[in-house]
Amino acid sequence: MDERALKEIVREIIGTGQTLDDCAVFPFGSMVLVATTDMLHETTDFPCGMTDWQIGWMSVAVTLSDIAAMGAQPAIILLAIGLDRGERLREILCGAKACCDSCGAELSGGDLDAHRELTIVSSGIGVAEEGNVIRRRGAVPGDLICITGPLGRAQAALEGYTRYERNLLEPVPRMTEGKRLASAGVSSMMDISDGLVLSLYDLLDANPCGYSIDSALLPLIEGVPPEKGREYALFGGGDFELLFTCSPEHFPIPALDSYIVGRVIRDHVVMVDEKMAPCRGYLHRW
């Protein structure tokens, strides 16, 4: 059974209202709670050579990045850890706590268990003011497609460019950026975990419009040949930048570096340089 078939089952049983976004959303008085959970395993999610501290950091970073992508402030983070060896716990928790601290979140507890393969599930709750939560749905044709920073560093590290190792192993959730973008009134947002093109296909799933990227607009990373850099930026995963759309009059976003990389279009397709983009990323090959 492929991922798409599994997703269909999820939508059939629990509906699409809460499953299209990076977080589930729950109105709470004049505020909104957002909540998300992510399961990571040693063999598929933690690149070889990663320290336990980095594994802890990464485990909560993915969750904090989902909260950032909604424009919310993270509050509580919980970790459920299935440990293969008890000796690993201290460093994993220290890394997780450091990442929480850096984002103003509280590592509030969780659950411990024994498991043959190290398995970590981080769950997070964030808060935002009503009307200040940004979803994947909301783009309209003519909106700009933007990113918060150059893409492809994590993929470059995987391909041997060691200068980008920290981008791969200690990704920084774009907390401040997410909140600024929400205040600025962008029309839709998500985080880029599996590559720009795959993320655009996720947006496509939530919107009636389409997305057209001009690869010449992509900010390139240093020290990598431009052609490879563009390939990594389009299809490489592991970056934690935010992808958002906004109407042209909202750009540039106050007090935030961001890059226009394309336009929202009427046709329900993802285009790169006016050709249909293949729906693929790289990172799953780890």
Next chain:
Amino acid sequence: MDERALKEIVREIIGTGQTLDDCAVFPFGSMVLVATTDMLHETTDFPCGMTDWQIGWMSVAVTLSDIAAMGAQPAIILLAIGLDRGERLREILCGAKACCDSCGAELSGGDLDAHRELTIVSSGIGVAEEGNVIRRRGAVPGDLICITGPLGRAQAALEGYTRYERNLLEPVPRMTEGKRLASAGVSSMMDISDGLVLSLYDLLDANPCGYSIDSALLPLIEGVPPEKGREYALFGGGDFELLFTCSPEHFPIPALDSYIVGRVIRDHVVMVDEKMAPCRGYLHRW
């Protein structure tokens, strides 16, 4: 490394404030959010012969029971599922949704992954009014020790008493009971997942007082010889009843069946029939 050593590491790094209770607690305006996460694996947590629907039910029931034990109303439930076979997803989700629906909680999404051993992590968020959250800490000597129903049914099912199979496989979180007990102002509370005696040791961990049980007061389950019934009630796991303490003038609790089984004492020990109780449960032998 044993469980106690692991717990010490957790407390050293993230503190004891949030790790003593069934849920982490987070003040939120005039309300309080509670949050909890539980990891379950096929081989250790799901008794042989359990259906996938029951596995889904059980996975969220443990989390909802933790929320009930704080006296809160569950709001959001998230599931992270590491599937060994995609075909299992539908029934697992249907069971999980049925349990959420029965408790007024919303199954709001989660994460899917492939795993060699079926692994499910449910995370839940509940809400309560400020001052209406009950913790494990709070009992004072002279308080009554009470339970919300007869104990030992799940253990009896494990020992072959098939009439109690549904108690083991489809445990019902004591949602209404938890909220009534919170409104009634009980002094401390938790759910009994690993047996009465082990739960009393958990309370001991959070309080300067001690606990003395009179086994003759334990309500016995039907169809099991009294001696076995008492043994199952004291040391058997898998029941989802609530354990609470309250001052004698608060008993009986309005509109709630509950049973006095002992007294809170000054000495920091757990006694059964005036003898020190062994710190053990049964359920881990599954």
